[in-house]
Amino acid sequence: MKSSDLNKGRTYFYIVILFSLAVLAYSLWILYDSYTAYLEGRTGNFYMGLVIGAIGIGLAISSLTTLRKRIIMIQTMEPRTVTVEFCNKCQYKKIRKFKKGDYVHKKTKKCPQCGTNLVISEIYVEAKKKS
Numbered sequence: 001m002k003s004s005d006l007n008k009g010r011t012y013f014y015i016v017i018l019f020s021l022a023v024l025a026y027s028l029w030i031l032y033d034s035y036t037a038y039l040e041g042r043t044g045n046f047y048m049g050l051v052i053g054a055i056g057i058g059l060a061i062s063s064l065t066t067l068r069k070r071i072i073m074i075q076t077m078e079p080r081t082v083t084v085e086f087c088n089k090c091q092y093k094k095i096r097k098f099k100k101g102d103y104v105h106k107k108t109k110k111c112p113q114c115g116t117n118l119v120i121s122e123i124y125v126e127a128k129k130k131s
Contacts, residue, residue, distance in 0.1 A: 013067065020063040027056025079125045086121035087111040098123060 034049025081098035085108055092113045107117040 013071070016063065016067050020060045020067070023056050023063075024060035027053045027060065030056065079127070081123065081125050083120055084122040084124075085118040087114060087116060087118055089116045090114040092118070094118065 030049050031053035034046045034053060037043075037045035037049060082095050083098045083102045085094045085096065086092070090111060090113045092111050102120055102123060104120055104123060106120045108120060109118060110116070111118050
């Protein structure tokens, strides 16, 4: 995936988030305005504002939850680079997320079982998960 495609995707998500928050804020303002109309005795404006405000809040929340589900789905589809730390003495093995600066045969922290240094034995990209 090109970085320009990634930036376009991020821009899309930001626009959807901003638009949904704007709709939510406007719907809350309509609800407030309809409440003041009710206090002034304008019941027609009250009911209309109540319906429009509720629909706007529902649409904004629906849009934000759908966007959240898409982000989670995209994150699970992305390949993940992992590092395998191995203890040569007791055969302890730990798999963790890759960190910048990791390389094979690098000595890392102490083994939790025997206390000798763990060594990075493998670095690889996990296969994509299929739904």
